Amino acid sequence: MAYTVEGKGPSHIGIRMSNDAPPSHKEEARAQAEEALFGFWVFLMSDLIIFSMLFATYATMTHALAGGPGPKQLFDIHSAALETIALLLSSFTCGLATLYMRYDGSVKKTLLWFVVTLLLGAVFLSLELHDFIAMAAKGGVPSRSGWLSASWALIGTHGLHVTTGCIWLLIMFAQVAKFGLDPLVQTRFMRLALFWHFLDVVWIGIFSIVYLLGVIS
Amino acid sequence: MIHFLFGELGYNALPFYSAIATVAASVVVLGAVVVVGSITWLRGWRALWSEWLTSVDHKRIGIMYVVVSFVMLARAVIEACVMRSQQAVAYDSPGFIPPEHFAQLFTTHGTIMIFFMAMPFLIGIYNFAMPLQLGARDVSFPVMNSISLGLTSAGAVLMMISLCLGKFSTGGWTGYPPYTELSFSPGVGVDYWIWALTLSSLGNTMTGINFAVTIYKKRAPGMTLFRMPLFCWTALCISILMIFAMPPLTVATLMLAMDRYLDMHFFTNALGGNMMNYVNMFWLFGHPEVYILILPAFGVYSETIATFSNKRLYGYTSLVWATVSIAVLSFTVWLHHFFTMGQDGSVNAVFGIATMLIAIPTGVKVYDWLLTMFRGRIRLSVPMLYASAFMILFVVGGATGVMLANPGFDYQVHNTLFLVAHFHNMLIPGLLFGMLSAYHYWFPKAFGFRLNEVWGRIIFACWTGGFLLAFMPLYIVGALGMPRRSQEFFEAVYQPYMYVALAGAALVFCALASMAIQLWTSIRNRDSLRVFAGDPWNGRTLEWSIAAPPPEYNFARIPKVDSVDAFYQAKQQRTAWRAPDEYFDIPLPANSPVGFLCCVSGGAFGFALTWHIWWAVVVSALVFFGSIVLRSFNRDTMRIVPSGEVQETEENWLLALSETPPVANEAMFTTANRGLVREPV
Numbered sequence: 001m002a003y004t005v006e007g008k009g010p011s012h013i014g015i016r017m018s019n020d021a022p023p024s025h026k027e028e029a030r031a032q033a034e035e036a037l038f039g040f041w042v043f044l045m046s047d048l049i050i051f052s053m054l055f056a057t058y059a060t061m062t063h064a065l066a067g068g069p070g071p072k073q074l075f076d077i078h079s080a081a082l083e084t085i086a087l088l089l090s091s092f093t094c095g096l097a098t099l100y101m102r103y104d105g106s107v108k109k110t111l112l113w114f115v116v117t118l119l120l121g122a123v124f125l126s127l128e129l130h131d132f133i134a135m136a137a138k139g140g141v142p143s144r145s146g147w148l149s150a151s152w153a154l155i156g157t158h159g160l161h162v163t164t165g166c167i168w169l170l171i172m173f174a175q176v177a178k179f180g181l182d183p184l185v186q187t188r189f190m191r192l193a194l195f196w197h198f199l200d201v202v203w204i205g206i207f208s209i210v211y212l213l214g215v216i217s
Numbered sequence: 218m219i220h221f222l223f224g225e226l227g228y229n230a231l232p233f234y235s236a237i238a239t240v241a242a243s244v245v246v247l248g249a250v251v252v253v254g255s256i257t258w259l260r261g262w263r264a265l266w267s268e269w270l271t272s273v274d275h276k277r278i279g280i281m282y283v284v285v286s287f288v289m290l291a292r293a294v295i296e297a298c299v300m301r302s303q304q305a306v307a308y309d310s311p312g313f314i315p316p317e318h319f320a321q322l323f324t325t326h327g328t329i330m331i332f333f334m335a336m337p338f339l340i341g342i343y344n345f346a347m348p349l350q351l352g353a354r355d356v357s358f359p360v361m362n363s364i365s366l367g368l369t370s371a372g373a374v375l376m377m378i379s380l381c382l383g384k385f386s387t388g389g390w391t392g393y394p395p396y397t398e399l400s401f402s403p404g405v406g407v408d409y410w411i412w413a414l415t416l417s418s419l420g421n422t423m424t425g426i427n428f429a430v431t432i433y434k435k436r437a438p439g440m441t442l443f444r445m446p447l448f449c450w451t452a453l454c455i456s457i458l459m460i461f462a463m464p465p466l467t468v469a470t471l472m473l474a475m476d477r478y479l480d481m482h483f484f485t486n487a488l489g490g491n492m493m494n495y496v497n498m499f500w501l502f503g504h505p506e507v508y509i510l511i512l513p514a515f516g517v518y519s520e521t522i523a524t525f526s527n528k529r530l531y532g533y534t535s536l537v538w539a540t541v542s543i544a545v546l547s548f549t550v551w552l553h554h555f556f557t558m559g560q561d562g563s564v565n566a567v568f569g570i571a572t573m574l575i576a577i578p579t580g581v582k583v584y585d586w587l588l589t590m591f592r593g594r595i596r597l598s599v600p601m602l603y604a605s606a607f608m609i610l611f612v613v614g615g616a617t618g619v620m621l622a623n624p625g626f627d628y629q630v631h632n633t634l635f636l637v638a639h640f641h642n643m644l645i646p647g648l649l650f651g652m653l654s655a656y657h658y659w660f661p662k663a664f665g666f667r668l669n670e671v672w673g674r675i676i677f678a679c680w681t682g683g684f685l686l687a688f689m690p691l692y693i694v695g696a697l698g699m700p701r702r703s704q705e706f707f708e709a710v711y712q713p714y715m716y717v718a719l720a721g722a723a724l725v726f727c728a729l730a731s732m733a734i735q736l737w738t739s740i741r742n743r744d745s746l747r748v749f750a751g752d753p754w755n756g757r758t759l760e761w762s763i764a765a766p767p768p769e770y771n772f773a774r775i776p777k778v779d780s781v782d783a784f785y786q787a788k789q790q791r792t793a794w795r796a797p798d799e800y801f802d803i804p805l806p807a808n809s810p811v812g813f814l815c816c817v818s819g820g821a822f823g824f825a826l827t828w829h830i831w832w833a834v835v836v837s838a839l840v841f842f843g844s845i846v847l848r849s850f851n852r853d854t855m856r857i858v859p860s861g862e863v864q865e866t867e868e869n870w871l872l873a874l875s876e877t878p879p880v881a882n883e884a885m886f887t888t889a890n891r892g893l894v895r896e897p898v
């Protein structure tokens with residue numbers, strides 16, 4: 001049987017590598033980065049199923065109020081709109097950060113925009129926490145009705161994801177401090193960015209289906 | 218304070234409420250003591266730790282998966298025998314098992330067979346064989362692979378602990394609410410079930426991701442998707458099924474957990490809960506799951522039938538498309554599991570027809586296998602025996618499946634033993650026989666010696682005979698209306714069939730015992746069964762082109778592939794087993810304790826949640842995530858096998874290979890087989 005020449009990997013995926021790294025290392029790092037990114041896409045697809053189950057459950061439970069408070073009494077659409085703005089902005093800054101990372105290579109600018117992303121994430125989370133507390137104060141606790149269970153679970157799962165994203169950002173800052181913005185750290189940032197945009201998309205679903213439809217109906 | 222430390226766990230959790238429970242728990246404890254004792258006696262802890270528990274080598278992880286599966290198989294078969302004995306004496310009599318205990322038995326039996334026997338078995342076999350068939354050195358994410366193993370094992374351990382502390386769920390393997398809600402099942406049983414399932418399904422999701430990426434990214438150069446062995450195609454399909462079908466189960470069990478722990482109302486009777494949501498999500502997972510169980514067997518049979526017929530697989534492309542369409546269709550039929558739960562007749566009709574459609578690609582496969590055998594040089598090896606039994610029995614099971622797909626018929630027999638007969642008819646010849654033939658087929662590759670042939674045939678006879686006796690009668694009593702899951706019955710006509718079924722269960726038990734004996738004698742006589750040369754069956758795919766057992770790096774040089782059955786073709790053209798002109802250093806993933814830590818902390822997490830020991834919940838979660846985060850700071854994740862070492866290993870093997878006398882085709886099952894077979898003329 002014929003054998004292959006070792007170390008020939010697939011082509012580029014947009015990661016900057018310093019020019020002094022030996023070529024074989026570069027190829028290997030590329031191949032690994034590509035696998036990692038592809039794997040992460042697949043994971044996101046799986047995660048999307050989790051959200052779609054939660055959405056479906058929510059949809060079937062819109063009328064399961066059991067005499068308890070409903071969306072009109074409980075939702076603060078202004079706060080939800082602010083959350084949306086914060087999250088959308090954070091997606092934008094996250095995009096800026098990755099662009100700087102890929103095409104500029106400036107550690108400072110990259111980090112700056114990731115820090116802004118983190119802050120916006122924190123704003124989003126505090127607003128959401130505030131919403132939850134306000135809902136509970138009005139009697140909208142998850143144990144009150146099927147609809148409330150479904151909304152808390154859906155919004156809460158998204159919130160937990162954003163929390164995870166924020167912690168992940170903090171860990172990445174520690175990694176930059178330790179390793180600099182090397183290829184491995186970069187691929188991790190790329191995955192984090194994918195995750196962050198994904199959460200944005202899910203939030204748009206939540207905002208329109210849960211909040212907007214909730215207050216209209 | 219005591220409550221803080223131990224949660225709900227107290228003396229009354231100990232299994233002294235019934236003699237059977239006490240015996241079962243003692244067996245578990247004794248087994249654990251024996252294992253720990255013998256490892257200590259053999260001074261094996263260090264080796265166990267450094268060569269197995271922390272290993273990220275796909276071959277070793279695969280083997281560990283299969284070990285888990287065998288342990289769980291033993292338990293579940295014994296439970297099946299106990300249930301069969303109960304029903305044999307249960308005519309108009311309470312028998313020797315009270316109803317609640319009987320309910321625990323069918324729940325643990327079903328849960329274990331599906332999640333802790335079948336899934337680890339097939340994942341283990343794929344883990345071992347698939348990267349070798351692809352010409353890869355490992356899966357894409359080796360550490361994640363060992364975390365998956367850790368999570369599945371943690372679930373299995375939780376199942377075993379549940380025998381000793383507290384009582385298990387009585388809700389069946391499906392765990393339907395509202396029965397499994399707190400108001401009807403207040404004990405810890407359902408919680409055990411929830412966390413065992415959640416742990417294992419998270420592990421399985423990660424396995425799916427890992428396998429799919431491996432197949433897309435790690436194939437040897439030249440191995441296009443349509444040059445992959447069919448076994449790898451089934452791996453791809455089940456990975457996709459796992460990626461998309463495991464999350465609904467995770468969501469369903471976690472929502473049930475939220476109902477039970479946080480007083481929510483997803484599936485309760487009161488306050489707007491809707492149990493149909495559970496049923497839909499469970500079967501949105503459950504039906505693809507049955508194809509996750511069946512497709513691997515299809516893959517194995519496609520390999521073994523081709524190998525032992527000495528022919529290229531007939532209709533390769535049609536087999537691929539049949540596999541893919543089964544995978545796709547499997548997402549469109551989940552409703553056939555609850556035809557009787559109140560939806561419109563036309564909805565039932567749609568799902569009934571969709572279900573019947575699946576019979577078409579499956580039929581295509583059976584014809585392809587038959588035509589592969591047609592005019593082949595068939596050698597009745599153990600895997601070939603299983604394949605032949607499968608083709609007959611599976612068609613019977615498929616036919617009853619098409620019957621059940623008709624909602625009108627289903628109304629008559631749902632919830633009877635007819636259904637139980639049907640799904641065992643699919644799962645035993647389909648899943649279990651497939652996995653057992655994989656075990657016989659790849660064992661020599663994994664360990665370097667063959668399994669004893671005579672015992673192999675005895676095991677086959679016991680399994681097939683036992684299956685026929687245990688389940689054919691159930692079709693009849695099911696059609697006569699005997700409900701499933703009944704601890705006692707009052708119709709005299711059922712009784713004789715129950716005796717026959719008991720005899721079947723006894724034979725199955727003999728099969729289990731024979732498996733232990735076979736392993737024992739094969740290990741003892743391993744020197745006469747050695748096949749170091751590596752190709753004992755005249756194989757066709759890449760895994761047979763290397764030594765048995767394979768070196769840790771699998772391939773000294775990654776082979777180049779230009780056809781299906783590349784290795785067989787190379788043998789024909791006399792280009793197989795060529796020493797490469799040059800050897801290189803080979804980087805391999807280094808061992809890592811993360812998988813083991815995840816196993817321990819994941820198991821502790823499930824246990825603590827089950828017993829409401831909140832401090833332990835927090836601690837174990839911190840350990841779990843902490844170990845993963847710490848791991849991400851470790852840059853020393855690779856290990857280099859120096860080219861000199863590779864060269865020495867390879868040259869040793871090539872030398873042995875050149876001195877191995879090829880055995881005649883007819884003498885393949887004798888001790889003359891040293892891992893090289895002469896091509897029949």
Ligand code: HEM
Nearest residue numbers: 297300323327330331335389390637644701702703722725
């Ligand atoms: C080894 C031979 C086996 C025997 C003798 C056996 C026997 C039984 C019996 C007696 C039951 C209870 C039936 C009832 O509801 O009255 C049962 C249920 C079940 N078995 Fe098996 N079984 C065997 C193998 C398997 C295998 C290989 C699998 C799957 C891979 C399996 C999966 C199940 C499931 C899912 C249930 C349903 C549990 C429930 O009702 O929730 N069994 N089996």
Ligand SMILES: [Cu+2]
Nearest residue numbers: 504551553554
């Ligand atoms: Cu089904």
